[in-house]
Amino acid sequence: MIGIVDYRAGNLTSVARALTFLGIPWEITDDPAVLERARGIIFPGVGAAGEAMANLKEKGLDVCLREWFSRGKPILGICLGTQVIFGYSEEDDTPCLGIVPGMVKRFDHGLSIGGRPLKIPHMGWNNVEFVKKHPIFTGIPEGAEFYFVHSYYPVPQDETNVVGRTYYGKKFCSAVAVGNLVALQFHPEKSGRFGLRILSNFCRMAGEIC
């Protein structure tokens, strides 16, 4: 079973629907005991960092996530879930989980593409350059695109944690991997066939499918 962390950060059912489509059992829960039993944890989320951190703390999930990470439990962060994994977010000036060293910054309004100011949020399909070989990208061709919706992006302290990069006015880190944790800025559950492949790759890493 894959545990989907419910911390009242947006609609989590799209991740669940994608897992159902792949034939993978899941539970959406805020109960640490249920998540403890899960083979892998998906940590999605849409919304603002400040409220997300407050909700995680209220349920004690901040402590659990740090512990699961240090014990090597497979964790997949998506979008806001990815952002709060870092130490700090500029959004609402929020101290975050600090599982991966680094911070989360806002796209600068001064950026432009082809002389036209950049539209924010970065919304739509964009490429991910795979800077390192990683099992999460198994079976995905170079040039594949993924669906993004965000105004903030991660800046990991340690460059060696970066596995994917994307260009939007500047190059930013769109995928990190540390141990059994993978964190993606884009939405695999909304990224068509290649997004579904990423989810099934994660479930394979977690031993939920073989």
Added chain:
Amino acid sequence: MLSKRIIPCLDVRAGKLTKGVKFQGNVDIGDPVEAARRYYEEGADEIVFYDITASAEGRKIMIDVVRKVAECIFIPFSVGGGIGSVEDMREVILAGAEKVSVNSAAVKNPSLITAGAKAFGSQCIVLGMDVKRVEASKEIPSGYEIVIQGGRKYTGIDALWWAKEAENLGAGEICLNSIDADGTKEGYELNLTALVSSLVRIPVIASGGAGTPEHIYRVLTEGRADAALIASIVHYRSYTIGEIKGHLASRGVKVRELW
């Protein structure tokens, strides 16, 4: 680099896919769930549903369509038509839609945009604008007027003013529909699209008039649109989405070519 999006638009009436010209004479042309699945498999980047039934019964059928679509397509999709409250938005979002589109209701009650953005985030709230060309006047300096109720009622609101206002109120995207061009297959309203797209800092989806891949090319370049809504051109299988994207790529427009 970010791709320009190609977005099939499915008008749904009482659970059936339908299409009209200039908002009139709609005929049923199939099952919306099947059509959505076909477009997903053919490389659509997103799908838009407009519920053009207003009855409560039709509404329930639409929610059911949304639920079925969410089970089998894994790209973003939005639902518009008859969304008048945060509760209406919640219902379609929980059924699986990524975004909701508000139109007439937002003109009558602009705070709906802000309330929706606060509840679900700006990225969820699309402002649908139906626009007609009129004589430029003191009231409508741009010569583009907002019309509501499916094109039947003039509002006295200038389209450019409303686009900027909606952005300030918290809309995350604008879907800009030219009623003059709708269903004509004679090309998009390029001038209107370029004006709105240059004015706001949120993405603009151009809508109305696509008849050839070259029309789409022009609205994404001259019209500066971030995405193009298409309907008749694919519903009647004049072109596939793959053919449209092939044309755009050959003309140097960045589109998603692998799916």
